[in-house]
Amino acid sequence: MTGTAVESAAAQSKSQQAYTAVKARIVEGIYTPGYRLVLAKIAEDLGFSVVPVREAIRRLEAEGLVKFERNVGATVSGIDPTEYLYTMQTLSIVEGAATALSAPLIDSVAIARARAVNEEMRECLEHFDPVRFTALNQDFHSVLFEHCPNPHILDLVHRGWNRLASLRSSTFRFVPGRAQESVQEHEALLQLIESGADADTIEHAARRHRAATLDAYLATTN
Amino acid sequence: MTGTAVESAAAQSKSQQAYTAVKARIVEGIYTPGYRLVLAKIAEDLGFSVVPVREAIRRLEAEGLVKFERNVGATVSGIDPTEYLYTMQTLSIVEGAATALSAPLIDSVAIARARAVNEEMRECLEHFDPVRFTALNQDFHSVLFEHCPNPHILDLVHRGWNRLASLRSSTFRFVPGRAQESVQEHEALLQLIESGADADTIEHAARRHRAATLDAYLATTN
DNA sequence: GCAATAGTTATCGTATACGATTTCGTACTC
DNA sequence: GAGTACGAAATCGTATACGATAACTATTGC
Numbered sequence: 001m002t003g004t005a006v007e008s009a010a011a012q013s014k015s016q017q018a019y020t021a022v023k024a025r026i027v028e029g030i031y032t033p034g035y036r037l038v039l040a041k042i043a044e045d046l047g048f049s050v051v052p053v054r055e056a057i058r059r060l061e062a063e064g065l066v067k068f069e070r071n072v073g074a075t076v077s078g079i080d081p082t083e084y085l086y087t088m089q090t091l092s093i094v095e096g097a098a099t100a101l102s103a104p105l106i107d108s109v110a111i112a113r114a115r116a117v118n119e120e121m122r123e124c125l126e127h128f129d130p131v132r133f134t135a136l137n138q139d140f141h142s143v144l145f146e147h148c149p150n151p152h153i154l155d156l157v158h159r160g161w162n163r164l165a166s167l168r169s170s171t172f173r174f175v176p177g178r179a180q181e182s183v184q185e186h187e188a189l190l191q192l193i194e195s196g197a198d199a200d201t202i203e204h205a206a207r208r209h210r211a212a213t214l215d216a217y218l219a220t221t222n
Numbered sequence: 223m224t225g226t227a228v229e230s231a232a233a234q235s236k237s238q239q240a241y242t243a244v245k246a247r248i249v250e251g252i253y254t255p256g257y258r259l260v261l262a263k264i265a266e267d268l269g270f271s272v273v274p275v276r277e278a279i280r281r282l283e284a285e286g287l288v289k290f291e292r293n294v295g296a297t298v299s300g301i302d303p304t305e306y307l308y309t310m311q312t313l314s315i316v317e318g319a320a321t322a323l324s325a326p327l328i329d330s331v332a333i334a335r336a337r338a339v340n341e342e343m344r345e346c347l348e349h350f351d352p353v354r355f356t357a358l359n360q361d362f363h364s365v366l367f368e369h370c371p372n373p374h375i376l377d378l379v380h381r382g383w384n385r386l387a388s389l390r391s392s393t394f395r396f397v398p399g400r401a402q403e404s405v406q407e408h409e410a411l412l413q414l415i416e417s418g419a420d421a422d423t424i425e426h427a428a429r430r431h432r433a434a435t436l437d438a439y440l441a442t443t444n
Numbered sequence: 445g446c447a448a449t450a451g452t453t454a455t456c457g458t459a460t461a462c463g464a465t466t467t468c469g470t471a472c473t474c
Numbered sequence: 475g476a477g478t479a480c481g482a483a484a485t486c487g488t489a490t491a492c493g494a495t496a497a498c499t500a501t502t503g504c
Contacts, residue, residue: 013292013486013487013488014487014488015280015487015488016292038454038455038456039455039456040454040455040456048488048489049488049489049490050456050489051273051487051488051489051490052487052488054277054456054457055276055277055280058237058277058280058281058284059280059281059283059284061281062280062281062284062285063284064374070235070238070456070457070495071455071456071457071494071495071496072455072456072495072496072497073455073456086372086373086374086375087374089372089374089375090372090374090375090378093315093316093319093375094315094316094378097315150308150311150312151308152286152308152309152311152312153308153311153312153315156312156316156378235456235457235458236457236458237457237458260484260485260486261485261486262484262485262486270458270459271458271459271460272458272459272486273457273458273459273460274457274458276486276487292465292486292487293464293465293466293485293486293487294465294466294467294485294486295485295486
C-alpha cells in the first residue's frame with residue numbers, strides 16, 4: 001500500500017507481524033498521536049497474545065514512534081512543536097549526509113525519475129493537496145538518498161521520515177507557501193547532482209533545503 | 223563509572239533492569255562481540271524469567287548492539303571492519319553536528335575540564351595504554367557534545383559510542399600513531415570553540431577529527 | 445457542596461508451561 | 475571411509491495465568 005517494505009507475512013514471527021502492523025497503523029495515521037495503545041486490545045485485533053505485541057511496542061519505543069510509561073501504557077508519540085523541531089533538525093543533518101553520500105551513485109535514470117516526481121509536485125501546486133504533495137515529496141527525496149552506501153545513516157533517515165509520517169498530512173498544510181520554493185530547490189538539487197558537485201556542496205544544499213522548511217514552520221508559529 | 227545515567231534499580235521494572243544489565247555487560251566487554259546471548263541463561267543469572275529479558279534484547283537489537291535471528295537467538299553485534307567503517311562514518315556526522323550545536327553552550331569551566339582531560343591524554347602517550355587513552359578520549363568528547371540541545375542527536379551520538387565501546391580497548395591499539403595527532407586536534411578544537419567560531423567551522427573540524435581516525439584505521443588494513 | 449479517601453476496574457508486568465524450530469550428534473548406508 | 479538421514483537436545487516463540495500498579499468512581503465526612 002505505502003512504500004514500506006512488504007513482507008510475506010506467512011513465515012514471519014508474530015512479534016514481527018505485530019511490529020509491522022502497528023507501525024503501519026501509526027504511519028498511515030490510523031493510530032494518531034496520543035492514541036493509547038492498549039496491549040490486550042491490539043493483541044485481540046491481531047488474533048494473538050500480548051507477548052509478541054509487547055516486544056513489538058518495545059521496538060517501536062526504541063525507534064521513538066511510541067512513548068512508554070511503566071505501569072501506564074504506550075501511546076503514539078506526539079508531534080508537539082518541540083519534537084517536530086528536533087526531528088527536523090536531526091533529519092536535516094542525516095538526510096543531508098545521506099544525500100551527499102548517495103549522489104555519486106545516482107544514475108541518469110534515477111535523476112529522470114526524480115525530475116518526473118518533481119514535475120508532478122509542480123502540477124500539484126495548482127489545486128493544492130497537502131497530503132499528495134507530501135507523499136510526492138517523500139518519493140522525491142527517497143530517490144536521492146536511497147543509494148546511500150552506509151546502511152546506518154540510511155536507517156536514521158528512514159526513522160526520521162517515519163516520525164514525521166504521522167503528521168505528513170499537515171506538514172505542507174501548515175506552510176503552503178513553502179511548497180513552491182521546495183519544488184524549485186528540488187530542481188537545483190538535481191542539477192547539483194547531475195553536475196557532479198562535490199559532497200560538501202550537495203550536503204549543504206540538502207541540509208539547507210530541509211532546514212528552510214523547518215524555518216518556514218517556525219515562522220508561522222511565532 | 224562512565225557518564226551513562228545511573229538509575230535506582232530498586233523501583234525499576236525487571237525489563238529495564240535486564241536492559242541495563244545486558245547493555246552494561248556488552249559495553250564493559252564482558253560479553254564480547256559474537257557472544258551468544260542465551261535468553262534462559264541470562265534470565266537465570268539475573269534471577270528472573272525470560273520474558274523481561276526478551277524485551278530487553280529487543281530494545282538492544284533496535285539500537286544495533288545485538289543481532290537477532292529468528293529461532294536461532296541473539297548474539298552481540300560484531301565489529302567487523304565494514305561495520306566499524308559504517309559506525310565511524312555515521313558518528314563523524316552526528317557527533318560533528320552535536321559538537322557544533324553544543325559549542326555555544328560550553329562555558330569556560332567545561333573547556334578547562336576538557337583541557338585537563340586532554341592533558342592527561344598527552345601524558346598517557348608516554349607509557350601508552352590504549353584502554354585508558356580511549357576512555358579519556360570519550361570523556362573529552364563527552365564534554366564537547368553533552369550540551370547539545372537536541373536530544374535526538376545526542377541520543378544518536380551515544381548509540382554510536384556504545385557500538386564502538388565493545389572494541390574500545392582496540393581502537394587506538396590498532397592505530398597508535400593516531401593518538402598523538404588526536405591530542406593536537408583536540409586542542410585545536412578547544413581553541414575553535416573558545417574563539418566562538420561559527421557552527422560550520424566547528425562541525426567540519428569535529429567531523430574531520432573523527433574521519434581522520436577512521437582513515438588511519440583503514441590505512442592499516444590495506 | 446466540595447474534598448478526601450476507600451473500593452473497584454482496567455491494564456500492565458512477570459512467571460510458568462508447552463509447542464515449534466533449529467542444531468548437533470550418531471548411526472546407518474553406499 | 476565418507477556422506478546422508480534420522481533422532482535427541484537445546485533453544486526459541488507464544489499462550490495462558492496471576493499478581494501488581496495505577497486510574498477511575500463512588501461514597502462519606504466536613
